[in-house]
Amino acid sequence: MAPPSISYRLAVASRALAALLGGYLLTASMIAVLALFLPMERAAAALTATMLSFAIYACCVLWVFAARSAWLAWAGIALPALALEALLWSRSLLVIP
């Protein structure tokens, strides 16, 4: 097998970024929304959302590397993240200060 090409390495780096950074931000937005909207008292909701966070993050990472292309991987991360951030912004509670 020939050694990996530059474009291959770039694609890998792009996906790694999407998974590690994008996934973390998407997870953060998701658990913030869960903490606000889960039908439990506030402490229980925050606790539950935090406990679920690692499973959510894992799903994001697996998605990024299972997606057919790097573009689709990014879309799958960025679009939900933007939607959730918009929801939080509407309640003046943006996750990224």
Place this chain on the structure above:
Amino acid sequence: MSFLTFALAYTGLAALSLAMHRHAREVFQRELADGPRLALRCAGGCLLVVSLILTVASSGWPVGTVEWFGMLIASAVACVLLLTYYPKAVAVLAAALPALAVVVLILDRYRAWPSP
């Protein structure tokens, strides 16, 4: 968790392993027909469930489930090591361990002293 529940877990797993062609060949020197294989799978599954029930009955649901998984893992490790190095021992122990456990149980009852 007790010797008996561990023995049942081991025998259950051993039965499940012997239902696979590769391991039946290692232990019995031949492949088993579909009938015996199904029987082994059912028996193995039942023994695992019995082991779980007995463990939970003595230790409660939360701790008992954890203990059962621990026994499963320990039994699986024993099975793999035996299948690799002493395949015949797998079947021998599968029969001997529960028998031994029952003997120990009876001896325990027989020798139990009344509490003061």
Place this chain on the structure above:
Amino acid sequence: MAWLHAWAGWPAGWVLYAVFISGTLSYFRPEISHWMRPELATAREHPDSVALAMRILQERAPNSSRWVINLPNAREPTLRVGWMAASEPGKADRLIGRFDGVVLDPSTGKELQPRQTRGGDFFQRFHYELGLGQVWGHWLVGGCAMAMLIAILSGVIAHKQLFRNFFTFRPGKGQRSWLDAHHAVGVLALPYHLLITYTGLITMMFMYMPAAVETAYRYDPGGFLIEAFPNPPHAQSTGRSARLTAIEPLLQQAERQWNGAAPASIVIEYPGDAGARVQMQRSTPGKLTNTGQYIIFDGVSGGMLSVWGEESGAMQVHGVLYGLHMARFSSFSLRWMFALCGVLGTLMVATGLVLWSVKRMPQRAEGQRATLGQRVVEILNNGTITGLPIAVAVYFWANRLLPVTLAERPAWEIRCFFAAWGLTYIAALLQNARTPWPRHFFVGALLFALLPLVNGLTTPAHLGISLMQGPAIYAGFDLSMLGIAALLAIAAWNTSRVRPERKETAGDTLPAGTPMLEERS
């Protein structure tokens, strides 16, 4: 997925190996700490510990605002009594006052002077900090734990014949055997690996994923801790004196409340004051949650005031998950099963690391030098996998051989640990690819095998005595050291027999079968 599994597992692998080894040792933290303080070897449990403790406290600290009694148990047979040094009148610094204490043998009432050491606590802290401090250490371990979670999930997804090969292990076939071994230890204890990784992340989850709590409590920062983890309130001093109630009846009340479980510790706030409170904490075995179970009694009347620790819903789930990671609830045999699983996890990481380099270092023809990258991986692999067991053994040796009066003794024991570990890397650097493995494993085996001898020469509780009369912890420890020595000896023997497979490949290309990330645009 196979690609993701290899790359998630690999760089984190070195850290994870250290985490698994120290974690498995931490299951036995009290026993290790006890063995490392041989001055405590003669201590035996005794039913009258509370009376003894109360006598000491009345003698030494009658005016203290806070008394603490840690009762002896099978794993820690000493009685530890502590008190807050009396503060000057008018100063409300009760919570940050000076704390004094003594360690007693419950059976004789004598005060014991254990040597200074971090004991088993070192391994526990190393397990989540790696000696790198609270910020760097926690984040490094957390990041690697997350990588491990990804590695497990991607491994399961990639391994479609999970159950077909469940019991398969074919030794002696080179790379195929490493793969089998990695599969075997990975799959056999899969429930444990998943559990321990996820619950490990849970223990530090507020540091790693603060967004939920931070957002929900944006305008009420302290509120979360109060609502989610309520603590028993502190007692208030009234200034009027009153006689402290008898403690023994309270012990019996507590045991009834806890269905027979004994208290592990007793805290008495403002003894001798009308506002005195007695707080008992339940011992951990048998209760799955990590949340402390407390009963508060009135210090004058002896009446039960409140019970703390019963939780439900999300708090209970959190407590149980945390408790599953710490495994303090376990009985003796269950703890050993956890330890077995920890060893399997350690082997899984180790075989994964070896597999990574065995697969990517094509079978080189003799005389062809390894690339720098390959050499770095070899050295790191060897130094980590063989170096850590050696470092653990050296830590125990240092505990027995360093002078008791040495200043900064705990720090010196820890320096010996890191020095031995670092030296292993240097030794690996100075040797070529295959020779360090059997040699280092042999050194490790020797160090562990000789530990019972060192113990016998430096303390009175050597194996011959401890097997006959106890203490059981010493016998168990020495036997475990021999067991570890046996495992390392097997590893040394195995690695000395491996023959390199020869194949013609050019240096730069990847061997056939290396998983590649698929790009389908």
